[in-house]
Amino acid sequence: MSAVGFDFRNERCVVAVAKHTGIVYIDEEQDFLGTNGSGTRKKYPESSISLIMRWIIGRPFSDPELQQYLKALPFSVTEGPDGFPLIHARYGEETRSFTSIEIMGMVFSNMKRLAENMSNAPVVDCCIGIPVYFTYLQRSAVLEAAKIVGLNPLRLMHETTATALAYGIYKTGLFEDVHRNVAFVDIGHASMQVCIANYKKGEMKILAHSFDRCLVGRGFDEVLYQHFAAKFKADYEIDVFQNAYAGIQLRDACEKLKEELRSNPEALLYIECLIDMNYVRCFIKRDEFKQISSSILERLKKPLEKALSEAKILLADIYAVEVVGSDSWLIRILTDYFGKKPRNTMNASECVSKGCALECAIFSPNFKVRDFQVNEILPFSIALQWKGFSSMQRYYGEKENLRSCIVFPIGNPIPSVKSHTFYVSGTFSLEVQYAYATEMQAPAEISTFTVKVAQIFKIGPFMSTKYVRPVIKVEVEVGLNLDGCVSVNSAKYPDHLKWGKWRLCVRV
Structure with a gap:
């Protein structure tokens, strides 16, 4: 068995395989997937799928942020029957529709095959790098895509944590x-x-x-893209917004131009055959670039x-x-x-996959890795919301109210398990929410544990006898796992027929 780490970026993927001699990195090889697939992007933009991991997977189609991203995509995306995006592309001789999870499953399958070819061993266990801001829906979608192709993710690892592991595990003398x-x-x-x-x-x-x-490196590409798109329309009467091929060419040119402005006070953008054999050229100074991107710099x-x-x-x-x-x-x-110059000692293309592969090797009994403990924390606060009584209200016959509390505050260790006591009149819903949705820049609700959502949990029903009080005390154990996902592990209430004994609630 191999220990493998996956890093899925917007436009490239890297897989690292842990061997007894070190970490091996694998480039993509399959046509139309990975590096070779990028060669077809300009020729067939409407059927070249990219930007799935960060922009699309796990997001409802109605997500305002997704709607902004869709404007920059050359392929067609519509709303599916479940409210999530459907991606349309030419597949063989027909147009097919795929969910983002299916697309990610194809990428996982390709990278798994490459890892197996390199290691000459089956690949099952893996560690997957994800952005720290991923929501419950996005984390669940990544796990589902991996399991489609027979992978067993030992954990989802925040990309910056994986980078920190790759940085520190070998620097024994420094610490x-x-x-x-x-x-x-x-x-x-x-x-x-x-x-x-x-x-x-x-x-x-x-x-x-x-x-x-x-706030992204792509944001600087975007301000250059908008700047030159407006300039070309005014000077050359060329509208790149109406031509997917021209739009891709201009975005690629803007990315190269941005890098040139790092070391030069002025740079030239030149594109041959942008539209109808027309070439365009335009200079821009670094000071002008800073001016048009000032809002990004402030953030x-x-x-x-x-x-x-x-x-x-x-x-x-x-x-x-x-x-x-x-x-x-x-x-x-x-x-x-x-107040000090940042270092660039790590390979930006490999550090996340390397950290993930090392973490997978730490978990694996087949590898002997230097003792190194990784203590992760939760990057946002998670709260519980329910309808019930306070500990005092239960004595005075008042009505149930909507209540909430933060169960896992920001900085809470991962993994973690906590118990919480609820006073309710019967079967109740327990919602798990992000405590500060504005900070997450995402919908607040993570998931709902209720009778109506039978595929997750229900808390109740409770034993119906004359000995049961009108207000029931329920203790619920809530878990936060290595993937950063919340679950209800168990729920129990006192058995009034047997003093000191507890009954488990029905779980579905």
Whole structure:
């Protein structure tokens, strides 16, 4: 059996296989999937599916954020019968419709095959990297896609945590006799994520996570894209918004232009045969680029400040800053903020998959890995909501009220189990919600445990005898697993016929 780590980015995937001689990284090989598939993107944009992991999977079609993303996609996406996106593409001689989970399953299948070819062993156990801001629906969708192809995810691992593991596990001498705090800043194609980790010998503890789901390296590409699209329409009467092929060409050119502006005060954008054999060329200065992207630059500091605040440390307590991700244009801004130049010592393309493969090897009995403990935390607060009584109301015959409490606060260790006592009149619904939906930039509800949702749980019914009081005391055990998903493990109430005994509620 192999220990495998998967890193699914918006436009590329990396799989790392742990071997006894080290970590091996695998590039994609299959036509129309992975690197070779990107060659068909310009030729067949309407049938070249990408950007699934960050933009589409696990999101309801009505999600306003998804609706904004769909405007930039060259392929067709409509609402499915379950309220989630359906992706339409040419498959052979016909147009087929796929769910995002099915598309991700195809990618998992391809990467699993490559890993098996490289390791000459079956691949079942794996660890999958996900963005720290993924919701319950998104995490569940990734797990379902992996299980479709026979994979057994040992855990979902936050990308910045995987990066921190890959960074610290080999630096034994650096943390021998002292605690050190290291900040990891990932400004990638789809989001910005910040993590602060504390290291000591044989152990890593995550102090804080923060993120901005919409502050991205792609955002800088987008402002360039909008700038030149408007300029081409005015100067050349070319509308790239009406031509998928031209739009892809311009986006690729803007990405290269952005990198040129890192080291040059001025850069040239030149595209041959944009539309109808027309070529375009245009210069832009770095100062002009900063001006049109000023709103993005201002937002950069907020996740940094939030991470420091939640970690309860000062800037002076940061030993080092590591920049990872596909976009490292903001080195100067990070230098000004932290007061020290960020390092780029990690391979941005491999660090997440490497950390995931190492974590999978730590779990596996087939590998002997250096003792290294990873202490993860919850990046957002999770609350329970139900209709019931308070501990005092039950004595005075008052009506049930809608009540809530935070059961897993931000920074809560992962995994974790907690018990909570409820006073109810009978079968009741227990909703698990994000406590601060505005911070998550996502719908508040995670899932509902109720009679109406029989495929999950119901809490009740309770024993019906004359000895049962009008108000029932119910103890519910709520679990937070390694994947960051919440479940109701058990529910019980006192058996009034047998003193000191408890009855389990019916579970479906």
